[in-house]
Amino acid sequence: MATTYSAWLAVRKGEPAEAVQLKSDLPVPTTIPKNHVLVKVLATALNPVGYKLLRSMPNFVMGRPHPMEQDFAGVVADANGTDFKVGDRVFGASPSPKNGTLAEYTIIPADVLATIPPNISAVDASGLATVMLTAVQALKDLKLEKGQTVFINGGSSAVGWSAIQLAKAKGYRVVATASGKNKELLLGLGVDEFIDYTESPLAERLKSTPPSPQFNGILDAVGLTDPALYLNCAKYLAPGGRYLTAGTLPHSGAEWAGLIRQVLEGLLRPSWLGGVPRKFGAVAVKFKKQDLDDIRQLVADGSVKPIVDSVYTFDRDGVMRAYERLMTKRAVGKVVVKVADEQ
Structure with missing residues (x-):
């Protein structure tokens, strides 16, 4: 095993081109905390939160x-007394933003790892953990029953296409939004009804022509960029239904504060004063071993398929191009940096 490794470090506040630097000759850890494993990283998937x-x-x-x-796939280099074995192909996510995975080696708690299904590559597996865990836990929180309808705003986002596949596997009816260019992708994932959000303001469209019956749950996978979707949801979300947001924060802290203020005003006011008589929540992903194992099984049996937008090299040109692609917000599927070849 190598004695040194390279990693892309966040060194300051700023844009990736100025604030992310490659550091080489880092010592490969020889002392590993209990219940952790050392993983040789094969691929790392980028997330907007980074x-x-x-x-x-x-x-x-x-x-x-x-x-x-935080998301990655790799090979166990030191199992450190856990249930894993050296050479196991694994995927997962670092639960701490301070222990990143855009590196040749990383130390990860064993309980946030699962083995890679034999039917997919490390590149495919590298982006599964965070988005699939978010989608799994969001659908659990919505408490839907088989045959009920979930509305997924942002169906072509990573959380969106993950939730679509999971919802269909559970027997839910799915209505999802995306731009028209992604219609065939979403229909191919099993969406029962597609809405092109670019044709007209989404909240106004749903309010003026509400579905019948109403949606039983709403998952906003684009991160509450338009509070009108929640503030008007009594027109299209059934009584007892819940509205969940699961996207990452907008760029500006002031913008986020303004959006939350509008939502809280709608949530806390009585309905006769213009309040919204529907529950609102935000998904905070929890890294649970059982959920990861469930995701692995769904991928292994073909119920869920990872979607990769593009793959880049681990050198500076590749990593910077990967961030540029992610920041366009036009990626459909995960943007992946390939760190090493599979043996």
């Missing part, structure tokens, strides 16, 4: 420098 924290949070809050990103 560059958004880089842009918005100062060093003293984030504890920089530290490796970027």
Whole structure:
């Protein structure tokens, strides 16, 4: 095994091109905490929260420098007395933003790892953990029954296409939004009804022509960019139904505060004063071993398929191009950096 490794570190607040640097000759850890394993990383999937924290949070809050990103797939290099074996192909996510995975090696708690299904590659597996866990836990929180309808706003986002597949596997009816160019993708995932959000303001469209019957749950996978979707949802979300937001924060802290203020006003006011008589919540992903194992099984039996938008190299040109692609917000599927070849 190598004695040194390289990692892409967040070194300061700013844009990736200026604030992310490659650090080489880092010592491969020889002392590993109990119930953790050392993983040789094969591929790392980027998440929007990575560059958004880089842009918005100062060093003293984030504890920089530290490796970027959290989702990955790799091979166990030191099982450290856990149930894993050296050579096991694994995927997962770092539960701490200060222990990133855009690196050749990383130390990860064993209870946030699962073995990669034999029918997919490490590149495919690298982006499964965070988005699939978010979708699994959101659908659990919506408490839907088989045959009921879930409305997924942002169906072509990573959380969106994950939730679509999971919802169909559970027997839910799915209505989802995306731009028209992604219609065939969503229909191919099993969406029962597609809405092109670019044709007209979404909340106005649903309010003027509400579904019959109403939706039983709403998952906003784009992160509450338009509070009107919640503020008007009594027109299209059934009584007892819940509205969940699961996207990452908008770029501006002031923008986020303004959106939350509008939502809270709608949530806390009585309905006769213009309040919204529907529950609102935000999904905070929890890294649970059982949920990861369930996701693995769904992928292994073909019920859920990972979607990869593009793959980039681990050098500076590749990593910067990967962040540029992610920041366009046009990626459909995960943006992946390939760190090493599978043996």
